[in-house]
Amino acid sequence: MPALRTAIFLQSSEAAGRETVPDGPQVVPSSVGERRNETVSNRESSPVGDAAITIRGVSKSFDRSGDGGRLPALDAVDLEIRRNEFVCLLGPSGCGKSTLLNIIGGLLEPSTGEVFVNRKRVAGPLPKEVAFVFQEDTLLPWYTIVQNMYVALEFQGVPREQRDDRVRAALEAVGMTDFARYYPHQLSVGMKQRVAVARGLSLQTDIVLMDEPFAALDEQTRMVLGEDLSELLERTRKTIVFVTHSLAEAVFLSDRIFVFTARPAHLKSVVAVEEPHPRQPSFMTSDKFNELRNRLYGLLRAEIREAVRQNV
Ligand SMILES: Nc1ncnc2c1ncn2[C@@H]1O[C@H](COP(=O)(O)OP(=O)(O)O)[C@@H](O)[C@H]1O
Numbered sequence: 001m002p003a004l005r006t007a008i009f010l011q012s013s014e015a016a017g018r019e020t021v022p023d024g025p026q027v028v029p030s031s032v033g034e035r036r037n038e039t040v041s042n043r044e045s046s047p048v049g050d051a052a053i054t055i056r057g058v059s060k061s062f063d064r065s066g067d068g069g070r071l072p073a074l075d076a077v078d079l080e081i082r083r084n085e086f087v088c089l090l091g092p093s094g095c096g097k098s099t100l101l102n103i104i105g106g107l108l109e110p111s112t113g114e115v116f117v118n119r120k121r122v123a124g125p126l127p128k129e130v131a132f133v134f135q136e137d138t139l140l141p142w143y144t145i146v147q148n149m150y151v152a153l154e155f156q157g158v159p160r161e162q163r164d165d166r167v168r169a170a171l172e173a174v175g176m177t178d179f180a181r182y183y184p185h186q187l188s189v190g191m192k193q194r195v196a197v198a199r200g201l202s203l204q205t206d207i208v209l210m211d212e213p214f215a216a217l218d219e220q221t222r223m224v225l226g227e228d229l230s231e232l233l234e235r236t237r238k239t240i241v242f243v244t245h246s247l248a249e250a251v252f253l254s255d256r257i258f259v260f261t262a263r264p265a266h267l268k269s270v271v272a273v274e275e276p277h278p279r280q281p282s283f284m285t286s287d288k289f290n291e292l293r294n295r296l297y298g299l300l301r302a303e304i305r306e307a308v309r310q311n312v
């Protein structure tokens, strides 16, 4: 499989249009339970800096099924993500990572606190500014790969005459051109995730939120896709928020890693990975890599134990 190459993604983000918030309400598909009409608060309220994403005092609790109680999933999370930064949200399974990602993307509403994307308060999905790549296979089975790509561009309101070029370039970038007319069931899990990544990037948003996009893959495929992703993203200059529970994946890809506690997720530590992009395979066997991974494990050990205790 050829390395992920870029062409289209180089048209950067300035073109993605920050002014392009549609006038009317628009619903985008999501794989999470709550869907909300797209609305952006015009309030350029609080003095957020030039961060791509600002999260202030965000807590979230859910109704607990059965006993009428509440399940706290996030606890007073404060953080900022810079433009063009690749950050990982790392924490034990079930701690609240996906919940936080869905709040950033406007798919879920926080119980308290606020999120700002490109200095605007998030009050619903922002399909022109934020793209999602989910863990599970979200390709529509009755459409070919190329048709699946079209659907996403159509939802985003990309003019018809631009769609062909974007789809062609996106598939080429991930080495999937030969499979454009295949149906999802004819592809391996790894190929489907390549398409999902291409689809997310082809939307040409400034920000891409990725929720464990390689979780269903075996470790070796995952490593190769990680290398390809690092190379691809280096050229795209996007802001990426990547959820993972893999220590190695976090170190290999990130500029900074936000480490969370067991549920309810509270920010425990921020670990910087000072290593140029694209990351080389040799980085993975370096002392520096091992030290960082060990540090993360040290931070997470007690949290993993607590998460296991919560879930038994
Ligand atoms: N819509 C929901 N309703 C009720 N509980 C939920 C909902 N979404 C997530 N949860 C619960 O919130 C906790 C955090 O979930 P999640 O954010 O998916 O964790 P992670 O992505 O870190 O594995 C889990 O205990 C999960 O069961």
Ligand SMILES: [Mg+2]
Residues within 6 Å of the ligand: 097, 098, 099, 211, 243
């Ligand atoms: Mg999750």
